[in-house]
Amino acid sequence: MKQRDPQHLEANRAARSSLAEAFLAMRTADECRALLRDLTTPAELEALVDRWRVVKFLDQGMPYREIHVHTGVSVTTIGRVARYLENGNGGYRLALERIKQTPNHD
Amino acid sequence: MKQRDPQHLEANRAARSSLAEAFLAMRTADECRALLRDLTTPAELEALVDRWRVVKFLDQGMPYREIHVHTGVSVTTIGRVARYLENGNGGYRLALERIKQTPNHD
DNA sequence: GTTAACGTAATAGCGTGTTAATACATTAAC
């Protein structure tokens, strides 16, 4: 997507941690939403939100085509999200577990 | 980008809060990174990381073209990030303040 | 007054994530 020399690549690795720390610094859902809406374009945020919705439906064992009806997300994308959920980085699983432990989760 | 009926739009609004709560549930930078890498594609994550890097340089008062040299991000994108920083949702400002209060910030 | 630096804007091209449609192999139901 973009040309980048090794110097920039190295700097970017450190920046990835920095971004994570920015999210960690948020204390409420409102604050987190504000950061998300500054960091992402509306289309991007919609994509992220869609994926997370799909993750929760997948976790419930809902079949792809039913998720599609519920969310409007294409079966193609749902399949990709499912792949991230199974062979990803564990972030989805972790978030799911934590949310379940929360008193009022959906 | 996508066709969506009102029912889906309404459901999506609630889902936006849910995504924020997912991030809130992360406790360490590693956990946060894992969630980010599951939620985003590599290209998207690079875009988010770039924006956040740019924000920090802008906050230091660095001129656009110098930021471009440091980061490889185009002046066009830098200008857009600057607009979000000034007329956005306050998420950038908030994250900047919080990070500055942290002992070892970059 | 000239010059240079700066933010900003306009354009074209490119990469890539999403959708829709179709199809296929597997599995379960009857």
Next chain:
DNA sequence: GTTAATGTATTAACACGCTATTACGTTAAC
């Protein structure tokens, strides 16, 4: 055995964020 549901794969079309380039108006330096 047939049928239907399911996950998966392929294709074409589209949306959109990013880059590079060029240019413009403003401001500060000299």
